[in-house]
Amino acid sequence: xxxxxxxxxxxxxxxxxxxxxxxxxxxxxxxxxxxxxxxxxxxxxxxxxxxxxxxxxxxxxxxxxxxxxxxxxxxxxxxxxxxxxxxxxxxxxxxxxxxxxxxxxxxxxxxxxxxxxxxxxxxxxxxxxxxxxxxxxxxxxxxxxxxxxxxxxxxxxxxxxxxxxxxxxxxxxxxxxxxxxxxxxxxxxxxxxxxxxxxxxxxxxxxxxxxxxxxxxxxxxxxxxxxxxxxxxxxxxxxxxxxxxxxxxxxxxxxxxxxxxxxxxxxxxxxxxxxxxxxxxxxxxxxx
Numbered sequence: 683x684x685x686x687x688x689x690x691x692x693x694x695x696x697x698x699x700x701x702x703x704x705x706x707x708x709x710x711x712x713x714x715x716x717x718x719x720x721x722x723x724x725x726x727x728x729x730x731x732x733x734x735x736x737x738x739x740x741x742x743x744x745x746x747x748x749x750x751x752x753x754x755x756x757x758x759x760x761x762x763x764x765x766x767x768x769x770x771x772x773x774x775x776x777x778x779x780x781x782x783x784x785x786x787x788x789x790x791x792x793x794x795x796x797x798x799x800x801x802x803x804x805x806x807x808x809x810x811x812x813x814x815x816x817x818x819x820x821x822x823x824x825x826x827x828x829x830x831x832x833x834x835x836x837x838x839x840x841x842x843x844x845x846x847x848x849x850x851x852x853x854x855x856x857x858x859x860x861x862x863x864x865x866x867x868x869x870x871x872x873x874x875x876x877x878x879x880x881x882x883x884x885x886x887x888x889x890x891x892x893x894x895x896x897x898x899x900x901x902x903x904x905x906x907x908x909x910x911x912x913x914x915x916x917x918x919x920x921x922x923x924x925x926x927x928x929x930x931x932x933x934x935x936x937x938x939x940x941x942x943x944x945x946x947x948x949x950x951x952x953x954x955x956x957x958x959x960x961x962x963x964x965x966x967x968x969x970x
């Protein structure tokens with residue numbers, strides 16, 4: 683199986699490179715070959731690929747900066763995947779798009795199902811929702827995988843930030859009223875590969891799905907787990923969201939229900955605790 687993958691150095695793209703099954707091939711497109719701020723150029727790459735499926739693992743992810751750069755964010759997260767998906771649909775190629783819990787408003791305490799009403803709170807969420815709409819409108823074989831709180835040993839993420847600060851400080855104040863599912867990038871990558879292969883066989887599986895780590899946890903409790911996994915003594919103090927203001931509003935409830943993903947593809951919600959152990963071990967190994 684041959685894949686065309688938008689993204690090269692991001693968390694999920696790097697895990698995709700590591701997770702490719704034996705005999706599979708993938709062409710990873712960095713910004714130099716596929717600039718997502720130019721949607722038509724991205725579509726042109728899809729139009730000439732010999733791949734059997736396309737995965738978009740690239741995105742504008744600067745949540746706070748998106749409040750000032752919504753046009754750019756929407757071009758990258760909205761127009762680019764829509765253009766890719768249209769070209770993929772014309773050629774009958776499965777298209778896998780990674781989306782986010784930020785398409786919801788974060789109200790309530792129940793886990794959100796894929797069919798639940800959306801209502802993004804900020805520019806980043808609106809840009810990702812625009813991408814979802816574009817992929818669906820293209821009407822080809824596709825899967826939109828909404829995920830949350832992505833972490834890995836690569837790039838910038840909450841786990842790496844907590845490890846750095848936890849080694850420097852005796853105490854950290856962390857938001858405790860936002861709850862969600864930390865999701866290892868490695869599990870997202872494996873899910874993307876499984877879904878792409880299944881869509882090639884059965885396009886009727888097309889749709890929107892949720893993939894988030896379990897069990898749900900607050901940022902503060904996640905931080906405590908990170909300190910424990912790394913053997914750090916840094917104390918975590920709970921604070922409410924109002925005490926940590928940011929340019930973009932964050933959803934308080936980022937719980938995502940993955941039942942339909944399990945039913946359609948046999949993919950269970952990943953245990954973020956196992957993923958955290960693996961990431962901490964990898965980071966320790968890279969420093970030794």
